[in-house]
Amino acid sequence: MNAQQVLVLPGWQGSGEAHWQTRWERLHGYQRVEQHDWMHPLRGDWSARLEETVVDAPAPVILVAHSLGCILTAWWAAHSGHASGKVQGALLVAPGDVERPELTGPLRGWTPISMRSLPFPSILVGSRNDPYCSFERARALADAWGSRFVDLGARGHINAESGLGDWPEGHALLDSLRTTTKD
Template sequence: MRNERTRYLIVPGWHGSEDDHWQSHWQRALPNAARVEQSDWIAPQRADWIAELERAIRRDSGRVVLIAHSLGCVTVAAWAAQADRRTLAQVAGALLVAPADVERETCHEALRNFAPIARQTLPFPSVLVGSDNDQACAPQRALALGRCWGAETVILPSAGHINVKSGHGAWDSGYRHLFRLQYLIDLQSRRRA
């Protein structure tokens, strides 16, 4: 996965990703990794989160691979739906893990301002990883979002919300999805060459 020209940008969900979360492990392990730091992790505002993601992508002109979790996935989709072509072109691809269905009836009130979920096809390769027992997003919804976003979608058995609470600390097995994304990015690059 070492590519000096590519930045890995971690896009956490609600409350951020604590030190034991796989996103934090990956940030420490991946070359050129950084994190989108939101000003308010507790009472998130859609426009603020989108703007901060935009700033993080534009921080330098190199290519970026987004690694999003939960509300971060919804933020990536919302950002991509309204971003300009120049900034969109900086994104090589996105790994979208355990998207939060902010339109579900049981969604926490603090997250409802992220609805409706953007459903435009993402203009870069993407892999969505969901779970068949994620309380934040039913597997059918994850599959539907994957179709809308044009993402290759994988539903893991009994993986919960793919976070620390569901037993996914370093989540080393998750790297296979990042490798798959890299393959899709490389495939797209070869087709455009």
């Protein structure tokens, strides 16, 4: 699969230089879906940008989402006519639970979370001590979205602070997703 066909969807505030998503972009040439405002995300704007990027990308694409990027993926997939035809699969890592009281203020407009089954294969990776999404909630999102659930253990928000480096285990999950979704 060409590197341009893997689209990286960072979460709120983007993914910094030490984040595994940014490292994957450098190592593998994956394309980040750039958002207009990483600090004050608007669901409609982010969804429109994802729609535009998917439509313009060579098909099929694979999405690699982290945190709010996971919530974006589910919302966009529930409302886009291109999700089932253009997306081959998605790796969803550490979804941020925007329905938690402490997140509804800074992420106003991101509720409700879409609980519809995704129209493409997906893997959701959750952590047992994620400060932005309980383990039980991550498992429930995986069930609702029809995602295979992977328990990463106690790895926080599965971000730069988790000490994952290039996170080869995560990339192996992406590779397994690519393998299972081939024609």
